[in-house]
Amino acid sequence: MRDLTVYNSLSKSKETFIPIHKGLVGMYVCGPTVYSDVHLGNIRTFMSFDVIFRYLKFLGYKVRYVRNITDVGHLVGDEDEGEDKIAKRAKVEGLEPMEVVQKYTNGFHDMMRIFNILSPSIEPRATGHIIDQIEMVQQILDHGFAYVANGSVYFDTLKFAKEKGTYGKLSGRIIEDLLQETRDLKNQGEKRNAADFAIWMKADDRHLMKWNSPWSVGFPGWHLECSAMSTKYLGAHFDIHGGGNDLKFPHHENEIAQNEASCGCAPANYWLHTNMLLMNGRKMSKSDGNTITAEELFSGHSRHVEKPYSPMVVRFFMLQAHYRSTLDLSNEALLAAEKGYKKLMEANAFLQKIKTEDSEKNAAIETKIIQLIDETFDELSDDFNTPKALARLFELVPIINSYKDKKEGFGNISAPTIELLQDCFDKVLFEIMGLRDENARSDPGSEGALDGVMQFIIELRQEARANKDWGTADKIRDVLQAQNIVIKDGKEGTTWNLK
RNA sequence: GGUCGGGUGGCCGAGCGGUUAGGCAGAGGUCUGCAAAACCUUGUACGGCAGUUCGAAUCUGCUCCCGACCUCCA
The missing domain is CATH 1.10.730.10 (Isoleucyl-tRNA Synthetase; Domain 1)
Known part of the structure; x- marks a missing residue:
């Protein structure tokens, strides 16, 4: 097997890729939050990881590629009272939240197919893993890295940073700087520190998506689903974790913290980040x-x-x-x-x-x-x-x-x-690279027929050319051109293809 | 304001100490009834200013722009 070098965001350098288990690769990529149509930036990221997935397989690795669908917990706005993105969309469109999720998940899958992006090995949904997430919250609480406040559970970032010393490693953040953020956050009341983040949130009565938990009827925090699902399907320690550059902070940083706080080890060896589409x-x-x-x-x-x-x-x-x-x-x-x-x-x-x-x-x-x-x-x-x-x-x-x-x-x-x-x-x-030849005549049934017709037309045109009847020859070419069929007179005869 | 990344020929985009990256567009030519395609030839660019070096687009410093993250985003 050829040596593979990957750029690891964690070390900010290229490293030789060595999987934890010989011949096997576990890869987790943060998927979309399905509250609206995917856009090209998302597509570029998933396409990049598609090539990575394809190349790893080409090299002979057996790859378990997990790419999630986030369908709960992702909030609008910058404070903890923000509305859930899915719920908001459900209200706007007059749909059940799960209808919104299904609609945009379908759209996402259609787009993946159009761009020839392979399906991951497992595509877990956040709402399908509420129990796993609740268990993880409990573990984090048990290990003392979270606290309950008014039915919500917050990750104790400062304590974690002090005891583990790894917080901020991925994104280059320094905890002291984060604490000094002077930004005016409305809902700081329940948090001990500005850098803390919710891992379980108590829902109010009007909230559409909520589940029972030991702390309140509520829903999981945004970063938690990835920690829980990667652990469930790839284990506590796996090879590659990927996502868009803009997820480095806070999403990935907090994901790492959650994993370390719950099971004591860093989730992934290699962190790969795609850059933005401008x-x-x-x-x-x-x-x-x-x-x-x-x-x-x-x-x-x-x-x-x-x-x-x-x-x-x-x-x-x-x-x-x-x-x-x-x-x-x-x-x-x-x-x-x-x-x-x-x-x-x-x-x-x-x-x-x-x-x-x-x-x-x-x-x-x-x-x-x-x-x-x-x-x-x-x-x-x-x-x-x-x-x-x-x-x-x-x-x-x-x-x-x-x-x-x-x-x-x-x-x-x-x-x-x-x-x-x-x-x-x-x-x-x-x-x-996952390309397809769009010029190739894809429908084998019609190919024969069209090809036969084209051979006949080309023959007719050759006769006209032999008689120096340029008018007819050019007319045939022009008419075909209008039908998006291009004629090329080569040395070895005339060929054609669809434009 | 803090942290990080980037400024490459007409455009896109690699490279990151010594080589023509590559694509597109442009110019000239071969071929061709004309075209298209193909083929051949052609371009010497790295924001600016200093410095390190035998040698810098590539390293260092300063400087000017631009962007990302710091708040939901792939």
């Missing part, structure tokens, strides 16, 4: 409206974009940036990605059709190809560097295309090398 140079965010939806991208109906872009173009666009860098979305960048994506897919489609035959081989090119293939996997193994891996693939494209033209000096590639190349493109593009 638009207009600013974070794309649900709450401030600086956003574009996936549907708007697909339809082109947005002032930020001048034409529609397909899901795979968007996926490719995101793959061209490293997951730890911010990525600025713009029409121009999308346009460039679309061209590049098509070029790569066309080269691949041609490559996969090459019949291997033994012929005189060119040692220099053989070496170059093998080296580039090797480098492609090196890049992926270096903290999942998809942009660099794609760059190597793009360097292979001219070699592939020159084979098409049967130019002097190229084309003399041995069968095993061609097979290696075919395998590399297939694995990297589809299995690892």
